[in-house]
Amino acid sequence: MKQQENVTLNRALGLPAALALVIGTIIGGGVFVRQAAVINDAGSAKAAILAWIAGGILTLAAGLTIAEVASQIPSTGGLYAYMEEMYNELWGFLSGWVQIIVYGPAMIAALGSFLAILTSAFFHTNPIWNLPIALGSIILVGIINIFPNKYGASFALITTACKLVPVAALIIFGLFYGHADALGQSIKGIHSTTGGFGVAMLATLFAFDGWILIANLGGEVKNPRKVLPQAISFGILAVLAIYVLVAYGVLKSIGAEKVHELGTAAIPYIANHDFGNIGGKIICIGIIISIIGCMNGKIMTFPRIMYAMAERKQLPFSKQLAYLNPKTRTPIFSIFVVIFIAAVMICLGSADRLSELCIFTIYCFYVMAFVGVFLLRKRNPKMKREFSVPLFPFTPIVAILGSLFVLISEVMSDPIGVFISLAIVALGIPVFYYQVYKRK
Structure with missing residues (x-):
């Protein structure tokens, strides 16, 4: 296998494609299945709406902070490249290691599994087909991303447009035809076990996750110093x-008590009850497409981290993982490896737990990246920036405090999981030093 020296990533993604990838990668299943969890923890409809707003504001603060970093380090690999540039090679490697070995594949696997479960629930298929559907979905989306990146970007645009159908339906029906008291209801009988506003906000943060992944495509975005900040913001x-x-449309459609009663089945109930059999199926198909679009964004972005690490010869089999197909200019072997790991996780049924375990370590690296904004400004005080984070230093401080809130919540709620996630990070240290030794 010989890599042609002049083969590079195809810098073909403009603002519409980048924006579609940001929206498409964030909006997956979270907004459709987290409604009950947020309301249950918040205890009232009004508190639930405020939790969604607070989670969004924290995510926006984080995104604006990373946007400034992205404008100065517009490299393939996103968070991995930022950590290496702002700190050192080891920290960059460890952030990439967690994302390519566990977090990325686990997120892809979880989406595939959730897609199969929803397909079974919506269309009453035999559960025996869940595993083939989950595996088939990630393989098909992976094949799309083997072709030139314009196809993955076009697929992102199409799926983003399609996923807006159920979103628009839920919003419009709730606003104009819903009769429940959207903001005046509280949940009876669960206050003894409710997690409170903080935990409710934490649940929304998971639904906002994925916003940073567009940064992994820094080497394939046109004018990344300008486009990446715009797409993220x-x-x-x-x-x-x-x-x-x-969230408001759902509450106005059936009310907080009904959402609490139905749990994750609240959205399917609204689809079938309010839109009829045919309309309900259209809404359900839109939700499935939404998950596929989210999956596409992750399959398009996570292998780019593996490719960037392999280019620096930081991984075993770096020559193969850094290979770009001369015709498609895509890292085909990195895509294959990420899909393979995700497929194994689906078969083992461990995707959800593994993705939860890595949330802690990902947010550790987020905090370091947010602090990095201050480091970059100190190192390069006279550097002209294409994008500067608004309300500096207040915005980065909000992002840091929000991420610390997530970390503290994880330590308190799942100390064993935190230990395991740190152990996964530690496993990367001997790999890093072995690869450093091989390069000498």
Whole structure:
């Protein structure tokens, strides 16, 4: 296998494609299945809406902070590249290691599994087909991303447009035809076990996750110093508005008590009850497409981290993982490896737990990246920036405090999981030093 020296990543993604990838990667299943969890923890409809707003504001602060970093380090690999540039090679490697070995594949696997479960629930298929559907979905989306990146970007645009159908339906029906008291209801009988406003906000943060992944495509975005900040900022703002309106529409459609009673089945209930059999199926198909679009964004972005690490010869089999197909200019072997790991996780049924375990370590690296904004400004005080975070230093401080809140919440709620997630990070240290030794 010989890599042609002049083969590089195809810098073909403009603002519409980048924006679609941000929105498409964030809006997956979270907004459709987290409604009950947020309301249950918040205890009232009004508190639930405020939790969605607070989660969105924290995510926006994080996105605006990273947007400034992205404008100065517009490299393939996103968070991995930022950590290496702002700190050192080891910290960059460890942030990439967690994302390519566990977090990325686990997120892809979880989406595939959730897609299969929803397909079974919506269309009453035999559960025996869940595993083939989950595996088939990630393989098909992976094949799309083997072709030139314009196809993955086009698929992102199409799925983002399609996923707006159920979103718009839930919002419009709730606003104009819903009769429940959207903001005046509280949940009876669960206050002894409710997690409170903080935990409710934490649940919304998971639904906002994925906003940073567009940064992994820094080497394939046109004018990345300008486009990446715009895509991250406008994308998060759009998702914030969508999430708050969906939450309000759901509450106005059936009320907080019914959402609590139905749990994750609340959205399917609204689809079938309010839109009829055919309309309900259209809404359900839109939700499935939404998950596929989210999956596409992750399959398009996570292998780019593996490719960037392999280019620096930081991984075993770096020559193969850094290979770009001369015709498609995509890292085909990195895509294959990420899909393979995700497929194994689906078969083992461990995707959800593994993705939860890595949330802690991902937010550790987020905090370091947010602090990095101050480091970059100190190192390069006279550097002209294409994008500067608004309300500096207040915005980065909000992002840091919000992420610390997530970390503390994880330590208190799942100390064993935190230990395991740190152990996964530690496993990367001997790999890093072995690769450093091989390069000498």
